[in-house]
Amino acid sequence: MSGIDWLILLLTLGFIVGYGVWKTRAVTTAHEYIKGDEKTPWWAIGLSVMATQASAITFLSTPGQAYFSGMGFVQFYFGLPLAIVIICLIFIPLYKKLKVYTAYEYLESRFDKKTRVLTAVLFLIQRGLATGITIYAPSIVLSVVLGWPLVWLNICVGVLVIIYTVSGGTKAVTVTQKQQMAVIFAGMFAAFFIIYTSLPNDMNLYKAFCLAKANDKINLINTSFDLKNRYTIWTGLIGGTFLMLSYFGTDQSQVQRYLSSKSIRESQLGLLFNALLKVPMQFFILFVGVMVFVFYQFNTAPLSFNPQAEKAVMDSSQAAAYVTLKNEKESLELAKQKIYKSYHNYDDNEGLADQLQALNFKLQKNKEASITLIDMVAPEVESNDKDYVFIHFILHHLPKGLIGLLLAVILSAAMSSTASELNALATTTVVDLYQPNVSQPKKGTQLMNLTKLTTLIWGIIAIAVACIAPLFDNLIQLVNIIGSIFYGNILGIFLIAFFFKKITSNAVFIGALLTQFIVMGVYFSDILPFLWLNLLGCVLVILLAAILSNFKKK
Missing domain, CATH: 1.20.1730.10 (Sodium/glucose cotransporter)
Incomplete structure (x- = not known):
């Protein structure tokens, strides 16, 4: 710098x-300190x-x-x-x-x-x-x-x-x-x-958008x-x-x-x-990432965006194998650039995508091979480089x-x-x-x-x-996973408080404890994607609390 x-x-x-x-030097009361x-x-x-x-x-x-x-x-x-x-x-x-x-x-x-x-x-x-x-x-x-x-x-x-x-x-x-x-x-x-x-x-x-779409980066709705x-x-x-x-x-x-x-x-x-x-802001930040991808279609991108990972493998006995993967990647990227030159406006997304599909598949395999190599020679270094793309x-x-x-x-x-x-x-x-x-x-x-x-x-x-x-698979996913494990249960407790007046406090307490253990078990068993844990936790605590409350009354 x-x-x-x-x-x-x-x-x-x-x-x-x-x-x-x-600006806050005059804050002197607890009310102002906590609630502004x-x-x-x-x-x-x-x-x-x-x-x-x-x-x-x-x-x-x-x-x-x-x-x-x-x-x-x-x-x-x-x-x-x-x-x-x-x-x-x-x-x-x-x-x-x-x-x-x-x-x-x-x-x-x-x-x-x-x-x-x-x-x-x-x-x-x-x-x-x-x-x-x-x-x-x-x-x-x-x-x-x-x-x-x-x-x-x-x-x-x-x-x-x-x-x-x-x-x-x-x-x-x-x-x-x-x-x-x-x-x-x-x-x-x-x-x-x-x-x-x-x-x-x-x-x-517009051409940048079409190029990104041909590479399956504008996949807004699934x-x-x-x-x-x-x-x-x-x-x-x-x-x-x-x-x-x-x-x-x-x-x-x-x-x-x-x-x-x-x-x-x-x-x-x-x-x-x-x-x-919020949604437009997130769309824009994601689109910045897509534009970085478009930029690297015409400029050299590293095989690993994490410089520590690349240095570790280049200092190891597997340096020659890593260089081979880098050369293979460069050849594949040059092949993609030749395809881009054959299209004037990139309007033919399907035709362009068909030509790029095989090359992108090979690039993905090339990336996976580099990750395997890094993990083999330096397991303590982070091989997943998603969080390093933008900073690089x-x-x-x-x-x-x-x-x-x-x-x-x-x-x-x-x-x-x-x-x-x-x-x-x-x-x-x-x-x-x-x-x-x-x-x-x-x-x-x-x-x-x-x-x-x-x-x-x-x-x-x-x-x-x-x-x-x-580092997890991706930092933003890790934060949302942590939240999803607990949030559904907490939300369910509040919804019971708002809308289910006949459910008793003891039933809610026991139901919440049971729900938390079940949700954690479901996540670590990899049964559901993490976003669904919010729905599972919310519905489960309501059902368990209702059943326990009804059982106690009977």
């Missing part, structure tokens, strides 16, 4: 942290909700997901608008009417203390794990850039977030997320522009009923709706964002604002200055989501676990200081999780 890149990166991050601390004094306008809520969900994983993993698998991942978000409408009509009015600090407070008034505590604990487990991943993701970026050990980078990123989150609580999270979203939008649009202008002179946007397919329109509309209902309706990291609003209407407008922008493009093909801006985008996203999560974890721990179970609950400044201390503790835990977190 050049000096100008370092300057842009450090100034951007320094401004965000400094602004967050300075309920003065946040709707547009700030919308940006805060979006920034909380759009972690660094979104900007690292999503382009890589599109590069290798196309845009089918966008179907994951198809259930979001429907879920937001339901939350606006049912969840928000109830939360604001009860004047709760957390979503789980309501469960004690409807059921009992143990059900409230169980639900809060389920949230703390899944969100604590996910927060560690959101710290780990940007550490990968800096590891590639600086060559520093991941452990130290996890600590640096985590400490950076802890500083202003501990300082100003919910208010600090909200005021900094506006700047972070501005950096994110500016950086991604700049990246798209640079990619487009770097394509061959005769390549317009109507298959095959449960082995992770991303179909059905998993998005059904499983995705239940996941989004639970995430935006019961996850404290999101609930706390709109509980800081002036009124019910402000909360509703903020969430609807997010619903209108940034470092090797963007002009000076823009590299620093894009790294600031990724780190800003990490800071925004991690800050929201630490804020929510601390609030839930204090409000739902500590306060109801002590003889003399904290009040005023004591409560605020306790929440600050708990935020610090959760920050340390998140850093520890980040330090032991291995």
Whole structure:
């Protein structure tokens, strides 16, 4: 990285942290620290909700997901608008009417203390794990850039977030997320522009789209009923709706964002604002990944986007075999380029796709062989390079200055989501676990200081999780898998509270425990794709609680 890149990166991050601390220096009450004094306008809520969900994983993993698998991942978000409408009509009015600090407070008034505590604990487990991943993701970026050990980078990123989150609580999270979203939008649009202008002179946007389609990258809709397919329109509309209902309706990291609003209407407008922008934003980020794929159809791409993996295998006894695979890949790519030259506009997608099919199949086998080779000689190095695609493009093909801006985008996203999560974890721990179970609950400044201390503790835990977190198939999938294992159960508990007034508290408590064990068993047995776990958990806890409640009455 050049000096100008370092300057842009450090100034951007320094401004965000400094602004967050300075803007919230006057926070003196627990109410203001936890709920932002309920003065946040709707547009700030919308940006805060979006920034909380759009972690660094979104900007690292999503382009890589599109590069290798196309845009089918966008179907994951198809259930979001429907879920937001339901939350606006049912969840928000109830939360604001009860004047709760957390979503789980309501469960004690409807059921009992143990059900409230169980639900809060389920949230703390899944969100604590996910927060560690959101710290780990940007550490990968800096590891590639600086060559520093991941452990130290996890600590640096985590400490950076802890500083202003501990300082100003919910208010600090909200005021900094506006700047972070501005950096994110500016950086991604700049990246798209640079990619487009770097394509061959005769390549317009329509031709790029047709070329990507011929390579099966514009696979927006999959109507298959095959449960082995992770991303179909059905998993998005059904499983995705239940996941989004639970995430935006019961996850404290999101609930706390709109509980800081002036009124019910402000909360509703903020969430609807997010619903209108989120799917287009994800579509755009995926399309950036597709454009990176188009770029590498005319420029040399590495066999592995992870430089550590490539270095490990080139330093081993299998270097010659790896070079052979690289040469084979280059020959296949040259063959593809000859096919591209035979088409003037790429309008004949079917004819072009037919010619590319055999070559793409060989390229896939070539990729699999390289992964096998890396795993054989260096099993400790990550051979799956989806999360390295976008950062490789940034470092090797963007002009000076823009590299620093894009790294600031990724780190800003990490800071925004991690800050929201630490804020929510601390609030839930204090409000739902500590306060109801002590003889003399904290009040005023004591409560605020306790929440600050708990935020610090959760920050340390998140850093520890980040330090032991291995790369999964894809980071963005890992976060959603963790959520899907717990979210359906949590959502089911809330739906029982809202709509099934005759089901007893003990039945819900036992049903929730049984459901959690069953869902985890189904996931580890690989019976269902992870998105369907949201529906399974929700339906299962309702059925078990209803059966147990009816059995007790008889």
